[in-house]
Amino acid sequence: MLKRLTPQAAPDRIDSADKLERVRALLDAGEPSLNDLAAAVGLSPSHLQRRFTARFGLSPAEYLAQRKLGTLKSALREGRDVSAALYDAGYGSPSRVYERGAAKLGMTPARYRAGGEGEQIRWSLLDTALGTALVATTQRGICMIELGEDPAALEAKLRGEFPRAALERVDAGRDEFLRPRLRAVADALAGRQARVDIDLIGTAFQKKVWDALMRIPPGETRSYAEVAAQLGAPRGARAVASACAHNRVAIVVPCHRVVRGDGSLGGYRWGLPLKEQVLRRERAA
Known part of the structure; x- marks a missing residue:
């Protein structure tokens, strides 16, 4: 279970880089507030926010959120019980991560734990202006456009991303849901204006x-x-x-x-x- 930071007296002589590394170490060890972090290294909260973001590309709050999410994903991949994984990762209640599960994990924690089990993904191979493309979509939008010459290798990449999802290959043009999305992708890959709804999964x-x-x-x-x-x-x-x-x-x-x-x-x-x-x-x- 993650620990709360107990504010300590700020050291007087820590150079700038060491202060930021100290902040990162505190975030890795617990869930300190911005004020707690600022007090720990002797910087104002606003100055610390700017410096940390410039150094690491994320605010302290975003860094903490990604660390917690990474802990959760690792535990789920290892087959841990969902409730235990949620609490061990520092989520006081499962409701928040479930409410935002689709946005952060690409699916709910239970489905992520199961390698995408229960997730419905339709996919097809498409001849485009740039060669063969594998196009895969969830109900939320396109989750993969993979280019390559070997259809088997393209399918293997998709299965590697979602090893236990319900992957359904459909023939281009024979699926009412997928057909307009394939047409939009073909237009985009040909350099034409197209609106493509996408389902981005990442940090x-x-x-x-x-x-x-x-x-x-x-x-x-x-x-x-x-x-x-x-x-x-x-x-x-x-x-x-x-x-x-x-x-x-x-x-x-x-x-x-x-x-x-x-x-x-x-x-x-x-x-x-x-x-x-x-x-x-x-x-x-």
Whole structure:
């Protein structure tokens, strides 16, 4: 069970980096308030909030929330009882995490524990302007657009994400629910205007990055450092790059529009030739 922080006298001589590391250690050990943390390291709450966010890319509250969620997810993956996992992770009541379960875990804790058991996911393979795409959707929206040449490998990636979900393959165009979503994805991958409802599953910081990417206009790029600065985390370029690498919704969440500071392409989950091709197409439009 997580412990509450007992405020201690703030040390007078801790350099800035050590203070932030001390704050992170306190967050890893308990559930201190912002005022408790500020008192512990001798900073004002507002100054601590700014400095911590700039250093780690998350506010102290967001860091704590993600740590608790990570503890919960690990316990559920290990097969722990749901109620015990919730309380051990520091959730005083199961109601809050259940109310927001779909947004934070992509499904309720019980289903996450079971590898997606009970989650209904329809998927299909689609020939697109960018080659073969596996498109998968929950009732909430598209949860995966995976590109590749090998259909078996694409299916394996989906099953790896949701090993015990009810995965239903449907033929493109034969499912009233999936048909319009496949059409929207095909339009998006062809560079046409399209509205694609998506179901993004990730950490708070990853979702911030993905939201920022979707605000980059077609034909433009931003550097990893520029995106980090926009999110209030000027030292978070590597974290931004990691969030891009974990994006499972190709093109619609346009991680291809993020490049290195010197203008070179950087990395891309689906290969640099495709990244260059899509950027060239968008600039020419």
